Amino acid sequence: xxxxRLVLACSYLVGSMLSSASNAHDIYIxxxxxxxxxxKSTTVPVDIxxxxxxxxxDFSMPSEGVKIFGTxxxxxxxxGAFYKGARRSTFDLPVEGDGTVKLEYWRGPSYHSSYxxxxxxxxxxxxxxxxxxxxxxxxxxxxxETVRYMTIGMSYVTxxxxxxxxxxxxxEGVELVPVTHPADFVTGEDLxxxxxxxxxxxxxxxxxxxxxxxxxxEEPVALELKSDNNGDVNFSLxxxxxxxxxxxxxxxxxxxxxxxxxxxxxxxxxxxxx
Amino acid sequence: xxxxxxxxxxxxxxxxxxxxxxxxxxxxxxxxxxxxxxxAPYVAIWLEAKESKETLLLWHLKRADKDKWLVDxxxxxxxLGRYGETADGITGAxxxxxxxxxxxxxxxxxxxxxxxxxxxxxxxRTLVKQAIDLTDSVNTYHFDPENxxxxxxxxxxxx
Numbered sequence: 001x002x003x004x005r006l007v008l009a010c011s012y013l014v015g016s017m018l019s020s021a022s023n024a025h026d027i028y029i030x031x032x033x034x035x036x037x038x039x040k041s042t043t044v045p046v047d048i049x050x051x052x053x054x055x056x057x058d059f060s061m062p063s064e065g066v067k068i069f070g071t072x073x074x075x076x077x078x079x080g081a082f083y084k085g086a087r088r089s090t091f092d093l094p095v096e097g098d099g100t101v102k103l104e105y106w107r108g109p110s111y112h113s114s115y116x117x118x119x120x121x122x123x124x125x126x127x128x129x130x131x132x133x134x135x136x137x138x139x140x141x142x143x144x145e146t147v148r149y150m151t152i153g154m155s156y157v158t159x160x161x162x163x164x165x166x167x168x169x170x171x172e173g174v175e176l177v178p179v180t181h182p183a184d185f186v187t188g189e190d191l192x193x194x195x196x197x198x199x200x201x202x203x204x205x206x207x208x209x210x211x212x213x214x215x216x217x218e219e220p221v222a223l224e225l226k227s228d229n230n231g232d233v234n235f236s237l238x239x240x241x242x243x244x245x246x247x248x249x250x251x252x253x254x255x256x257x258x259x260x261x262x263x264x265x266x267x268x269x270x271x272x273x274x
Numbered sequence: 275x276x277x278x279x280x281x282x283x284x285x286x287x288x289x290x291x292x293x294x295x296x297x298x299x300x301x302x303x304x305x306x307x308x309x310x311x312x313x314a315p316y317v318a319i320w321l322e323a324k325e326s327k328e329t330l331l332l333w334h335l336k337r338a339d340k341d342k343w344l345v346d347x348x349x350x351x352x353x354l355g356r357y358g359e360t361a362d363g364i365t366g367a368x369x370x371x372x373x374x375x376x377x378x379x380x381x382x383x384x385x386x387x388x389x390x391x392x393x394x395x396x397x398x399r400t401l402v403k404q405a406i407d408l409t410d411s412v413n414t415y416h417f418d419p420e421n422x423x424x425x426x427x428x429x430x431x432x433x
Contacts, residue, residue: 186352
């Protein structure tokens with residue numbers, strides 16, 4: 001548990017070093033109701049924030065990043081009101097008919113560069129792509145590096161009987177795909193999600209699952225997991241509640257404006273008691 | 275249990291000779307709670323087997339046009355509720371504290387798991403389950419009071 005706390009402390013530190021809020025922070029999108037039973041059309045409030053604390057709002061996000069996929073898996077154009085508050089954004093998701101809807105929030109790509117300089121190898125960071133970095137970097141700088149960030153928040157809402165269409169992978173980029181249906185995340189049961197890169201399994205990927213409200217606990221309730229050779233991440237949770245699954249995947253960049261392509265995925269889900 | 279071996283054997287024989295005639299009597303108590311905001315609990319009783327699942331009883335807020343809190347009967351909702359309408363004959367309005375005795379005709383199943391789930395708004399939730407095999411010699415199951423369930427006895431009998 002000591003190391004877990006250390007890991008979390010370090011992530012706070014890194015966060016504060018990268019001062020540009022929305023790019024360095026986790027981005028969460030989550031519904032007030034993950035599961036509902038309604039035969040009439042209804043709405044579910046959805047919140048979006050960029051933050052370092054699971055489910056605690058810190059920075060609001062613009063509406064452009066929202067993607068909604070209907071029960072048939074096709075993207076729905078959202079036409080309702082979107083309120084961008086100071087530290088959180090919110091909208092009402094219309095829910096009509098049975099099945100599972102997927103919420104996504106996309107941010108990026110954004111480019112972050114760094115180099116070291118001087119006798120003490122001081123680390124300098126700037127929001128620049130490779131071209132911009134090379135145009136401005138001092139001659140005596142060392143270790144220049146540019147990272148291309150994509151950040152994806154995701155969650156699911158199920159009305160009445162769950163459906164599978166929104167769980168079908170697109171086989172593009174880094175994806176987190178639930179194998180256990182998110183409407184069936186139950187305490188004490190074996191839960192599985194799969195990690196894919198262009199449709200192929202991502203093995204040995206670190207994954208964190210954290211229970212909401214770490215600010216109220218002596219020790220955060222967090223699992224540190226790794227995907228197996230099928231890209232599967234298997235876990236089980238004893239405590240019901242809202243959790244956040246966090247994946248930070250890095251690979252060499254195909255984009256010439258960066259050295260490293262980093263995809264960060266934040267999956268908001270609830271676990272109910274049996 | 276052995277004291278009444280002949281009776282048990284008779285029940286066993288009659289049960290196994292005609293499974294579909296078996297009944298299940300559920301005696302349970304909804305306890306009183308001395309709280310400011312007491313709401314009569316939702317109660318669901320159902321069976322789960324490999325072959326099928328069946329709701330036997332569902333007490334919920336009938337006065338609501340469409341009850342949007344059925345989802346809070348969590349296991350029942352996940353296993354049965356979300357997949358469709360529950361027959362009118364099975365559903366009833368919520369009931370307050372007291373002792374209740376309900377007898378159900380069992381479907382043609384030899385082995386199943388009995389479930390009762392009691393959920394109270396602003397209160398707790400209790401889920402009790404019992405695996406039952408009609409070819410077993412046991413025909414009564416007692417459960418100690420637990421939170422939202424004052425006591426529970428299951429009796430398997432004939433029609």
